[in-house]
Amino acid sequence: MNRIALKMLFGDKGKYLSLVVGLSFAVLLIAQQGAIFLGLVKRSTGPLQNTAQPDFWVVDPHTEYVGDIRPLAERDLARVRSVAGVAWAEPFFTSRGNVDLPNGSYKTAQIIGISRSTMIGQPPEILEGRLDDLRAPDAIMVEASALKRIGPLKIGDVLRLNDKRARVVGIVRAKLGFDSNAIFYTTIDNAIRFTPVGREAISFFFVKAKEGADRAAVAEGIKARTGLDALTQQQFTARTVRFILTQTGIGINFGITVALGFVVGLAVVGAVFYQFTLENLRHFAVLKAMGTRNRRLVGMVLLQALVVGCIGYGIGVGLAGAFSLTGRRPGAELSVLFPWQLMVVALFSMLACTGLGSLLSIRRVMRLEPAVVFK
Amino acid sequence: MTQVVTGDFVGRAGAGSPAVRVRGLTRVYGEGKAAVHALRGVDVDIPANSLSMLVGPSGCGKTTLVSIISGVLDATEGTCEVLGHEWTALSPNERTHIRGRLVGFIFQQFNLIPTLTVLENTSIPLLIQGVRPKEALARAAASLSKVGLGDRLNAMPSQFSGGMQQRVAIARALVAEPRLLICDEPTASLDSATGQAVMDLIRSAARPETNGQDRCVIVVTHDTRIFHYADTIYEMEDGRLKSHVSEHIMHEARHHPQPPESA
Numbered sequence: 349m350n351r352i353a354l355k356m357l358f359g360d361k362g363k364y365l366s367l368v369v370g371l372s373f374a375v376l377l378i379a380q381q382g383a384i385f386l387g388l389v390k391r392s393t394g395p396l397q398n399t400a401q402p403d404f405w406v407v408d409p410h411t412e413y414v415g416d417i418r419p420l421a422e423r424d425l426a427r428v429r430s431v432a433g434v435a436w437a438e439p440f441f442t443s444r445g446n447v448d449l450p451n452g453s454y455k456t457a458q459i460i461g462i463s464r465s466t467m468i469g470q471p472p473e474i475l476e477g478r479l480d481d482l483r484a485p486d487a488i489m490v491e492a493s494a495l496k497r498i499g500p501l502k503i504g505d506v507l508r509l510n511d512k513r514a515r516v517v518g519i520v521r522a523k524l525g526f527d528s529n530a531i532f533y534t535t536i537d538n539a540i541r542f543t544p545v546g547r548e549a550i551s552f553f554f555v556k557a558k559e560g561a562d563r564a565a566v567a568e569g570i571k572a573r574t575g576l577d578a579l580t581q582q583q584f585t586a587r588t589v590r591f592i593l594t595q596t597g598i599g600i601n602f603g604i605t606v607a608l609g610f611v612v613g614l615a616v617v618g619a620v621f622y623q624f625t626l627e628n629l630r631h632f633a634v635l636k637a638m639g640t641r642n643r644r645l646v647g648m649v650l651l652q653a654l655v656v657g658c659i660g661y662g663i664g665v666g667l668a669g670a671f672s673l674t675g676r677r678p679g680a681e682l683s684v685l686f687p688w689q690l691m692v693v694a695l696f697s698m699l700a701c702t703g704l705g706s707l708l709s710i711r712r713v714m715r716l717e718p719a720v721v722f723k
Numbered sequence: 724m725t726q727v728v729t730g731d732f733v734g735r736a737g738a739g740s741p742a743v744r745v746r747g748l749t750r751v752y753g754e755g756k757a758a759v760h761a762l763r764g765v766d767v768d769i770p771a772n773s774l775s776m777l778v779g780p781s782g783c784g785k786t787t788l789v790s791i792i793s794g795v796l797d798a799t800e801g802t803c804e805v806l807g808h809e810w811t812a813l814s815p816n817e818r819t820h821i822r823g824r825l826v827g828f829i830f831q832q833f834n835l836i837p838t839l840t841v842l843e844n845t846s847i848p849l850l851i852q853g854v855r856p857k858e859a860l861a862r863a864a865a866s867l868s869k870v871g872l873g874d875r876l877n878a879m880p881s882q883f884s885g886g887m888q889q890r891v892a893i894a895r896a897l898v899a900e901p902r903l904l905i906c907d908e909p910t911a912s913l914d915s916a917t918g919q920a921v922m923d924l925i926r927s928a929a930r931p932e933t934n935g936q937d938r939c940v941i942v943v944t945h946d947t948r949i950f951h952y953a954d955t956i957y958e959m960e961d962g963r964l965k966s967h968v969s970e971h972i973m974h975e976a977r978h979h980p981q982p983p984e985s986a
């Protein structure tokens with residue numbers, strides 16, 4: 349009987365195709381938008397992934413995400429260093445500046461300043477140049493993906509950053525943040541020269557706990573001593589993601605798109621599948637008259653829905669995966685993240701779509717009077 | 724050869740208890756002012772091993788009566804016992820099950836599933852009963868051979884003429900060897916010669932000497948050209964069985980010219 353159900357389904361090419369197309373589209377929408385959303389969220393935590401050395405990021409307690417900075421005072425750095433269990437604490441500076449382009453236009457860039465002595469927070473990957481050269485007064489290193497926006501740069505080139513001379517001493521690769529087009533690495537001293545600030549110049553403190561020290565106690569100690577939050581990378585990531593989800597329109601907007609994908613899928617499956625069932629109602633009635641129980645008929649309808657659903661799922665997820673692959677090309681603008689969890693979510697969305705979409709059909713088939721066979 | 728019967732007549736072939744026993748059967752469609760009294764009290768015994776015909780004007784309740792007899796429709800009042808099973812005493816599931824085992828159907832519109840081959844269509848009643856697909860297909864092929872379609876097993880129904888499709892439907896109806904065969908206007912969509920050929924098949928299904936088991940065949944029809952196939956004729960009028968079958972029907976049944984090839 350299952351074979352018969354499938355032949356009924358595949359025999360009606362038009363309906364079968366619209367079902368598959370509708371479901372593929374819904375799954376694609378859910379998976380692809382989900383991937384872009386996750387990509388954006390991941391990207392928003394990009395700056396947090398650029399350095400793995402410290403145990404803690406020490407920030408102002410009101411900091412909501414990694415791009416939201418309230419400068420910290422130099423004297424707090426000394427206090428943090430004096431907290432028991434702290435191995436070292438280093439300043440980290442980030443701000444924005446304008447870089448002039450040869451064509452007379454400009455771009456906004458993130459300027460990152462790291463400790464001149466320890467270079468903690470250094471770029472994760474140096475493609476060209478030597479880190480030591482950064483110590484020179486006007487030296488900067490340029491993050492590679494920015495090159496296509498601000499033009500080809502090579503070591504030795506000079507550009508104007510906030511109207512000050514900056515000399516390229518290296519090309520590096522680092523994760524961009526949510527709102528950064530380009531990153532320039534330099535030392536804190538240089539960075540402050542590029543972007544004049546007040547006395548409280550430090551964005552974060554990087555803190556390493558001593559070997560064997562109780563991390564939680566160290567964090568508490570810092571809090572008690574300075575009133576600042578010492579966040580692990582994980583905690584800071586969670587805080588940032590929560591901010592993106594709740595405080596920006598991003599969460600809502602993507603949520604709406606994903607819901608839309610679900611509704612489209614549901615509507616298509618519901619409408620087309622019901623239509624399909626209606627057109628086959630006579631055959632179901634004949635099967636019923638010939639002794640097929642309701643349970644069996646429902647099984648046939650569910651099988652038909654499930655097969656359509658799985659094929660649509662395969663195509664939709666496949667397309668979304670292809671999208672995300674293009675997005676993963678080095679230097680691609682689209683930031684996407686396509687973890688297996690997303691495929692599971694899309695799978696359950698598809699199951700819900702087909703399940704709910706076939707409810708009407710199931711109801712109809714269960715209530716079908718076999719007497720209509722004589723009509 | 725046709726016997727014309729009154730409402731309480733038991734046909735000549737009905738030795739022993741009747742296959743179908745109907746008492747006080749009524750059926751009302753709808754409610755209140757819109758209610759249609761399709762059956763207004765039908766009593767009849769229909770014998771096994773015979774071909775009974777149910778005739779009468781359009782809307783007199785023929786289809787309603789065979790729907791109840793075949794267990795696809797509930798009566799409003801009265802009882803209907805088929806081969807020892809009283810339909811009203813059974814749960815819906817039991818009824819469905821017994822219907823699958825006992826009853827075969829042939830319809831005016833053939834009701835084949837267009838996306839299945841004729842072989843698959845024919846195997847459906849067996850699949851419903853849980854016969855394994857391989858065996859079901861083998862038996863379906865045998866059944867199709869009996870109606871002369873043994874060489875077209877994998878054709879699609881749409882490739883067949885109406886007469887051939889009805890032969891597939893007959894093969895399907897008979898594949899599970901039902902003891903009650905219900906045919907509603909089996910020849911109404913067919914030309915005269917094709918209709919005769921189809922009736923030859925249906926008639927042989929009612930003959931114990933050709934199939935070795937008791938079988939009750941009920942044919943609902945308007946088609947005067949096939950009245951002579953009946954062993955017994957029941958005439959309905961306005962929801963009731965007439966006690967005497969009309970003279971013109973008896974005339975048709977007795978004097979219809981036999982088509983040359985079936986003489």
Ligand SMILES: Nc1ncnc2c1ncn2[C@@H]1O[C@H](COP(=O)(O)OP(=O)(O)OP(=O)(O)O)[C@@H](O)[C@H]1O
Pocket residue numbers: 752753759760761780781782783784785786787788
């Ligand atoms: N499902 C239904 N709902 C309402 N009325 C119905 C229904 N089925 C049949 N009827 C009515 O019941 C009466 C008997 O119908 P039935 O189909 O049994 O007649 P019939 O003798 O088979 O007619 P025909 O020769 O046209 O097929 C008719 O008046 C018909 O309109």
Ligand SMILES: [Mg+2]
Pocket residue numbers: 785786787907
């Ligand atoms: Mg009728």
